[in-house]
Amino acid sequence: xxxxxxxxxxxxxxxxxxxxxxxxxxxxxxxxxxxxxxxxxxxxxxxxxxxxxxxxxxxxxxxxxxxxxxxxxxxxxxxxxxxxxxxxxxxxxxxxxxxxxxxxxxxxxxxxx
Amino acid sequence: xxxxxxxxxxxxxxxxxxxxxxxxxxxxxxxxxxxxxxxxxxxxxxxxxxxxxxxxxxxxxxxxxxxxxxxxxxxxxxxxxxxxxxxxxxxxxxxxxxxxxxxxxxxxxxxxx
Numbered sequence: 560x561x562x563x564x565x566x567x568x569x570x571x572x573x574x575x576x577x578x579x580x581x582x583x584x585x586x587x588x589x590x591x592x593x594x595x596x597x598x599x600x601x602x603x604x605x606x607x608x609x610x611x612x613x614x615x616x617x618x619x620x621x622x623x624x625x626x627x628x629x630x631x632x633x634x635x636x637x638x639x640x641x642x643x644x645x646x647x648x649x650x651x652x653x654x655x656x657x658x659x660x661x662x663x664x665x666x667x668x669x670x671x672x
Numbered sequence: 673x674x675x676x677x678x679x680x681x682x683x684x685x686x687x688x689x690x691x692x693x694x695x696x697x698x699x700x701x702x703x704x705x706x707x708x709x710x711x712x713x714x715x716x717x718x719x720x721x722x723x724x725x726x727x728x729x730x731x732x733x734x735x736x737x738x739x740x741x742x743x744x745x746x747x748x749x750x751x752x753x754x755x756x757x758x759x760x761x762x763x764x765x766x767x768x769x770x771x772x773x774x775x776x777x778x779x780x781x782x783x784x785x
Contacts, residue, residue, distance in 0.1 A: 563715070590771060602716060602761060602775040615772055650715050658723075659704045659765030659773050663715030 561585045565651050565664035572641055573672055580636045580667045582651030591634045592652040592661060593626065595619070602650065608634065641671045675699050676764050678776035686784050691749040693779050695762030698743065702764040706773065707736060707747045710759045716775075719760075720747070752783045 593605040606616040652661040685691045708716035722729040735748045762776040
């Protein structure tokens with residue numbers, strides 16, 4: 560069964576360092592997303608991506624964040640200069656339709672020290 | 673601004689009995705509502721959805737009910753099984769150009785054998 564894959568599963572970084580989280584969405588999907596979940600809290604929307612551009616971003620997704628789909632298969636989230644409060648589980652998701660059924664990856668746990 | 677609320681952080685049910693998980697929302701513009709199940713250290717997994725024009729959708733042991741006038745939906749699991757123990761997230765979908773999900777805070781369901 561097709562699935563969304565994410566790497567790395569866990570990354571530990573120092574505050575101020577750049578981090579890139581990678582995702583391979585399901586191949587025929589058109590909509591791509593990043594969500595995050597801080598420990599014990601809800602799953603929060605970060606950004607949606609469609610037709611090679613950002614369709615919407617949340618207040619969390621400030622200038623330190625960027626997304627790219629560089630080669631038609633990967634979908635990356637870059638955090639330019641990490642802060643302690645960026646520590647969270649980051650989930651990539653993709654979907655085909657406009658009914659909201661998204662398929663999520665297993666997540667990348669980011670720990671900022 | 674909590675547009676999707678799950679007021680019960682946890683629920684404990686005996687195996688074989690019915691589990692009822694509740695969700696309230698505030699925005700009338702949502703066009704679909706979805707339930708996701710999440711195990712620790714895994715991504716959310718889609719369970720079942722309902723269009724805003726319907727009041728019930730059933731899939732096996734899972735049934736979702738939507739009361740638009742009360743802006744309330746519920747997920748019924750009958751009969752509950754120990755393997756159903758997980759965190760359940762209610763999510764609401766914005767359609768059109770936005771096309772994103774807004775998640776509730778989750779309810780931890782524990783099904784006791």
